[in-house]
Each structure stands twice: as C-alpha cells, then as structure tokens.
Amino acid sequence: MLYSRKHNIALPHYPKTAGSSLQRWFFHSFPDAExxxxxxxxxxxxESLKVLVRRSGKWRxxxxxxxxxxxxxxxxxxxxxxxxxxxxxxxxxxxRDPFEMIxxxxxxxxxxxxxxxxxxxxxxxxxxxxxxxxxxxxxIGNGVETYENFFGCGGPxxxxxxxxxFNSLEPGLxxxxxxxGIPPPERLPSxxxxxxxxxxxxxxxxxxxxxxxxxxxxxxxxxEEGVHLMVRGKQPLRSAA
Numbered sequence: 325m326l327y328s329r330k331h332n333i334a335l336p337h338y339p340k341t342a343g344s345s346l347q348r349w350f351f352h353s354f355p356d357a358e359x360x361x362x363x364x365x366x367x368x369x370x371e372s373l374k375v376l377v378r379r380s381g382k383w384r385x386x387x388x389x390x391x392x393x394x395x396x397x398x399x400x401x402x403x404x405x406x407x408x409x410x411x412x413x414x415x416x417x418x419x420r421d422p423f424e425m426i427x428x429x430x431x432x433x434x435x436x437x438x439x440x441x442x443x444x445x446x447x448x449x450x451x452x453x454x455x456x457x458x459x460x461x462x463x464i465g466n467g468v469e470t471y472e473n474f475f476g477c478g479g480p481x482x483x484x485x486x487x488x489x490f491n492s493l494e495p496g497l498x499x500x501x502x503x504x505g506i507p508p509p510e511r512l513p514s515x516x517x518x519x520x521x522x523x524x525x526x527x528x529x530x531x532x533x534x535x536x537x538x539x540x541x542x543x544x545x546x547x548e549e550g551v552h553l554m555v556r557g558k559q560p561l562r563s564a565a
Contacts, residue, residue, distance in 0.1 A: 325372040328354035340428040341418035353507045369476040376410035420490035422543040472545040495557025
C-alpha cells in the first residue's frame, strides 16, 4: 500500500490493475507519500490497516469509544468524527475483469526480464508452464486474492473506499479526486503495458476450458456486486457502503 498521512489517502496496489501508473500520480500529487512495505506493495487493505493502527498507537483509545463492529456497520458523520487516523483513511483502488487480469499477470511474468531468476513457485509456473496450469494455481491454488478480500469489503475502511473501473480509469479517477478534494491527474502514464496486438483472450479461454467457470465462482462477488460499485466517471458516485 502507498499512503499519504498528511492527505489521509491510500492506494493499495492489486496486481495488473494499472498500479504502477497510479503510484506515479500518487507520488506526484502527495509529496509525503510512502510505501507501507516497500518490498511488498501488494499487501491487502485489512493487513495494511492492522500495521498502520499498531504504528499509530491509538487503537486502545478508539476501542474505548466504539467497537469494530460499529465501525463496519454504522458510520454517520458523528461517528466518523471520533475516528483517528488511520481509521478515517480514504482508499482508492482499481478492479479489472478477473480473467483478463490473470492473463495479463501471466503474460507479464513470462516477458519480464529478471536480473536473478525468481524462485516463487507461482511466478515460475507462469514463466515456464502452460496457461492452464498457471490459471489452476491462481484460482484453485489461491494464487490470486479475491477483490473483496484484498480491499476489505465490509471492513473499517469500506465506506471510504472507491473502486475504479480499469477500463475507464482516468474519468473514474477524476471523479473520485473531485469527491475527495485532491489533485486530479493531468494524464496517467502507461507503465508495464503489454505490447499491442498480441493478446488473444479467446485463445486463453479455449485453453482454460472448464476453469473459466472456476474463475467466475472464485470472483463471484466481483461479477455480482463489484461491477456495480466501480466508479467510471460517467455516472453519479456511489459509496461502497
């Protein structure tokens, strides 16, 4: 997670959802921005929040006033006013069609040039295995985290979380920046983008076979709820709560 304490905003990086481009905007917009864990920028929101709360040293004082259950279920302005940083942290994230995201991750690891060959089994599966094997490791082997777990659906920061649609990233980000009162991007840079004209999702679907249905089962929340929460910039903003 990348965060700015001064501006009370965070950017968790779910893999292959334009995170590198958004992080460059974040650093430009918020001079005090820093990584919670520089060597693990993909740490999910719930785990990141636990670390920030421990570092802030304020959890015991907060717990004496309100319970975590109250934070999750009921957050009127009066209750939010009691919440110190980081429980008032605003979160901007991005979601992408899960199958497309997994294909992008597979292609990225296959083409990435490492100075030292990685040893992580999941990455090696992408670099040297077939896509179907990688997909099975991602879905059945829990190699990729679901969006609702990663962004802490229903957790303490959920009502302050805005999830952008990967396919309409810039207008969605502009809308959220306007809502949050933060600097909008002049233009997002393109970083770690796959070479144009080389991706054929139909080929990957054919290779995946019945595992396509496993993707839909694992990412059921995304298809049934998440797609309706994403900010696209062409419709009224909706709170995730």
